[in-house]
Amino acid sequence: MSASSAGTTTRPTAYNWCRSQSWTPSAVVRPAGVEELASVVQQAAARGGRVKPIGAGHSFSPVAATDDVQLDLGTLTGLTGIDRQAGRVRVRAGTRLSALGPLLGAHGLALANMGDIDRQTLGGAISTSTHGTGLGHTGYSGMVTGLEILTADGRLRRVDAAHEPELFEAARVSLGALGVVTEVELAVCESFLLRAEERAEPIDETVARFRERSRTADHHEFYWFPGSGVGLTKLNTRLPLGSGLDPLPPLRTKVMDGLLANGAYELMCRLGAAVPRTVPVLNGIACRGLDQRTYTDVSYNVFVADRSVRFTEMEYAMPLEHFEEAFAGLREICAGMFRDGRGVSFPVEVRTAAADDVWLSTAHGRDSVYIAVHRYHREDPTDYFREVEDLFVSLGGRPHWGKMNTRDAAWAAQAYPHHADWCAVRDAVDPQRVFTNAYVDRLFGS
Ligand SMILES: Cc1cc2nc3c(=O)[nH]c(=O)nc-3n(C[C@H](O)[C@H](O)[C@H](O)COP(=O)(O)OP(=O)(O)OC[C@H]3O[C@@H](n4cnc5c(N)ncnc54)[C@H](O)[C@@H]3O)c2cc1C
Structure with missing residues (x-):
């Protein structure tokens, strides 16, 4: 799915990793930075269009599918901050997990737990509740202590437990339906x-x-x-x-x-x-x-x-x-x-x-x-x-939100105690449903 540098390409068909899902975006845009990203989102919102970020395309479900603008975040990569005392780092959301291990290791730090593979982007992994194994550890989203998210109005918001806490809670796992996560703050441990x-x-x-x-x-x-x-x-x-x-x-x-x-x-x-x-x-x-x-x-x-x-x-x-x-x-x-x-x-x-x-x-x-x-x-x-x-x-x-299932919104509402809270945050930050697709609509309503 990725273009080699910043820019816009048209691709007839996109596929996920195992080619079980295919879709046809109207355009694939790889913004050079956050300013260009904001302008792409605002333009799509102004014409009543849709935008869907994609990470590494490693979901089995159609969670990343769109028939409108697909956002490739391959330029938003790397570590942007380290707070050793607090045991926290800031990472751009397009960073592959494969890059994150060595990047953190160079500073004597590590992710406390990881899944089976590391091809995913950090943004993609947290959006679907990706996890590894171990009862002493949560999945990736449980390690998230703050986020930077660009919402449909073109605003870049820094959210955490103290600032816009409801958006923070909702965006820690969002299926890409609340906005574009540009940066993630993570709790890390010693190597x-x-x-x-x-x-x-x-x-x-x-x-x-x-x-x-x-x-x-x-x-x-x-x-x-x-x-x-x-x-x-x-x-x-x-x-x-x-x-x-x-x-x-x-x-x-x-x-x-x-x-x-x-x-x-x-x-x-x-x-x-x-x-x-x-x-x-x-x-x-x-x-x-x-x-x-x-x-x-x-x-x-x-x-x-x-x-x-x-x-x-x-x-x-x-x-x-x-x-x-x-x-x-x-x-x-x-x-x-x-x-x-x-x-x-x-x-x-x-x-x-x-x-x-x-x-x-x-x-x-x-x-x-x-x-x-x-x-x-x-x-x-x-x-x-x-x-x-x-x-x-x-x-x-x-x-798993990134894997095959046939669930619907009625089922999700009784399975998740915060389903209605999540939907309320979605109504507040994306009333026009710029970031939706058919899969999200099936699970959370249109
Ligand atoms: C071979 C293989 C092994 C796997 N192993 C595991 C495992 O061990 N544990 C596990 O839990 N899962 C596993 N998975 C599933 C995988 O971790 C998830 O599906 C994950 O979401 C894929 O990440 P991605 O970067 O490819 O995201 P994509 O599939 O590209 O996107 C997933 C979702 O994230 C959204 N998204 C991506 N980036 C952003 C962003 N910056 N802002 C907002 N939304 C965004 C997309 O819109 C989409 O909704 C595996 C999958 C494969 C193919």
Whole structure:
């Protein structure tokens, strides 16, 4: 989606990362700076048009889609301020998370937690409530202590808990529907290392120990290939910087992450998509290829990985206490699909996050388990995702805003205690709906 420098281009079709969504913006504008950005927004508002920022295009849902002006914020990058004493930094919203790790590391600082990949922009990650794993940590939006946001009237507002607190709360997760976030103030911590222990074990043991491990480990997650009896667990322990590095040798990859970035696995997925009855055998082979690893590296090298085999994804956050019921129900759904010859080749991923107070955070008000289901990008995910979504919603689940879901505004109003507050802020700062799209309208009304 990005143009190489500031300017306007017309692009016939835009796609998200896995090409499951496509849309046709009337123009893609890459403003050189905040002044030009304000003028683009004001012009669109004056003609009754629409504007939609895009980050790295890594959402599975159509959250970044528009048929009017798409704003590429690729020029708004870099660190703009560091307050070591307060443990806070200011970062331009177009900065990729991949750049942020080394940028902070140069000052002895780090993000306390990260997700699976670092291709996203900071603005995109906070807008959809992106998260990693660990019950001692929130998602990215929970780390936000202040924001600079350009609203539909062309005003650049600096908001935090003391200045326009309602806009601040609403904009910490906004689906890009309240304005353009230009800069983010984040709480950060001292640089640290992570020791990763990855291993395969019987899935029943993984499930039985999930809650206890999630409480005792700094960061715990696991993967499960539907239909298999194997749980692939990952436990990350935080260590001080001086503890000594023991990184993976260049040709050895992380257990799961190596697989998901692997050409042979892509071929297996293709075969499974073409001949579904081969999937159980292929899943067994995929599990057998995964052995044990222990390594220690700087935090951002351990948190994130490559994902080059493309897939579609749906992920729901549920109250942690529903984990066992949710996972047992998912296993039943998968077993039924295998019985019907509709095997699922891509692994399920299970993570946690601490409760936070961000209005539209998927972990708002409750410690949460996140269960993510995937399908290889050449397979139709509809049946599988629908069955799993029904189950997860029945257990109080909330979908990741950047991943597939079929929720609507009536559902969102009862699932989020601050839904009406968020809508009131939207009415105040964007009465003309300059920043909306069909997806936002579905979830928050037009
Ligand atoms: C391979 C892969 C792995 C992933 N792993 C994880 C994971 O581990 N954890 C997790 O929680 N999610 C994960 N995701 C989902 C991903 O983190 C989110 O969808 C995220 O929003 C993508 O960031 P982006 O920069 O690509 O944003 P985009 O998809 O481009 O945009 C997302 C939303 O942010 C808005 N937006 C972007 N920039 C701004 C701005 N400056 N101001 C206002 N609004 C803005 C857009 O309008 C849009 O509404 C993954 C996705 C992929 C494809």
